[in-house]
Amino acid sequence: MSKKSLLLILTCLLFLFSTNACKRISTKKENNKELVLASFTVLADIIQNVAKNDFIVKSITKPGVEVHGYKPTPSDLINASEAFVFVDNGFGFEIWSEKFVSNLKVKRITIADDLDPIFINEDFYKGKPNPHAWISPKRGILYVDIIVKSLSEFRPSKRELFEKNGEIYKNKLSKIDQEFSLFVKNLDKDKRYLVTCEGAFSYLANDYGLNEVYLWPVNAESQITPKRMARVISLVKKKKVPALFCESTVSNESQMVVVNETGAKFGGNLFVDSLSMDEGPANSYLGMLKHNLNIIKRGLD
Ligand SMILES: [Zn+2]
The missing domain is CATH 3.40.50.1980 (Nitrogenase molybdenum iron protein domain)
Structure with missing residues (x-):
């Protein structure tokens, strides 16, 4: 043995x-x-x-x-x-x-x-x-x-075989990429704000030209501070951001405070670190991207 x-x-x-x-x-x-x-x-x-x-x-x-x-x-x-x-x-x-x-x-x-x-530019x-x-x-x-x-x-x-499978899969990703690029391109410059609970959308914001705003940088473990909360509320009011979002694995309690303070609507939950169960809206990576980007489009349009 x-x-x-x-x-x-x-x-x-x-x-x-x-x-x-x-x-x-x-x-x-x-x-x-x-x-x-x-x-x-x-x-x-x-x-x-x-x-x-x-x-x-x-x-x-x-x-x-x-x-x-x-x-x-x-x-x-x-x-x-x-x-x-x-x-x-x-x-x-x-x-x-x-x-x-x-x-x-x-x-x-x-x-x-x-x-x-x-790189993360905040706090700890x-x-x-x-x-x-x-x-x-x-x-x-x-x-x-x-x-x-x-x-x-x-x-x-x-x-x-891997290359062939990869090409087919990348074509599907490219389609999602092109659709979202077009959406952001047609969005008023002053409406290009993505306000979420966690700072998990830096790559999306960076790659598509959105301004990323969040309540805490990486994980719910770092507590939200009153100063940060006040900053987000003031920015949402000033820029008249229409919709705010949160991640599916964290509580949206703090984001609902911002919603109530600003009159913006809650746009929905986005999936980040994990797919949903089979019956959920994000049970594959492609499904997750489509779900997230549709929710963002619906909120900001
Ligand atoms: Zn995460």
Whole structure:
């Protein structure tokens, strides 16, 4: 028995695992396909569209789950040890991933290694890269390129297939990109304000020429200050911003205060760090982008 299998079995016994997790040890490759493990659902969906049926693709964090500060479970470790590659976003998004992969012998792809960051300019996070690059369709296209390139390096015989799948998927992203570009182009310059709860839309704002305004910079963990709240209220009034938004995984309570103070309408919830459940409006990356951009269009138009 290899050291790795022994470790897995010991881990299993130690944590008195659900039969499901233990069963997986004996079925190392489902249907003889290798497992690609992503850190979050958005990334898993992009990878699935490149790999199609050639790999099993799974996400460690499930839909609707908080990703930044996720605490991996023993069963996540078992799944990861079976994977051929672990893919994470980087830019400090998954606070847990360094420690998580440190004891695993899997290959790793970190998307941020090949992306240009936008830096956060505020508070405690000043100078750190904003992690939410996928939120812009233009960057989503880069995610696809990075995944195609990296998976092809690991499995050169599949290069053509990955490239073909990537092209088809990128065409769909380009369509979303072009539609949103056109929308912003036709929007009055003084109406180009995107006011959200969290500063998760920097890449979208930057890539499409919107002014980004938010109540807190990265995660709900940094509390909103009265000073920041007052600044947002004053700006919304001054610029007559018609609609304000919030992210689906955080409370919109503070944003509703701004709504009540300014008379702007609440435009809706946007998806950022996680896809929705299957029955939700954002159960794929393309679906998430379409949902977000439609809500923004409806609010600002
Ligand atoms: Zn986030």
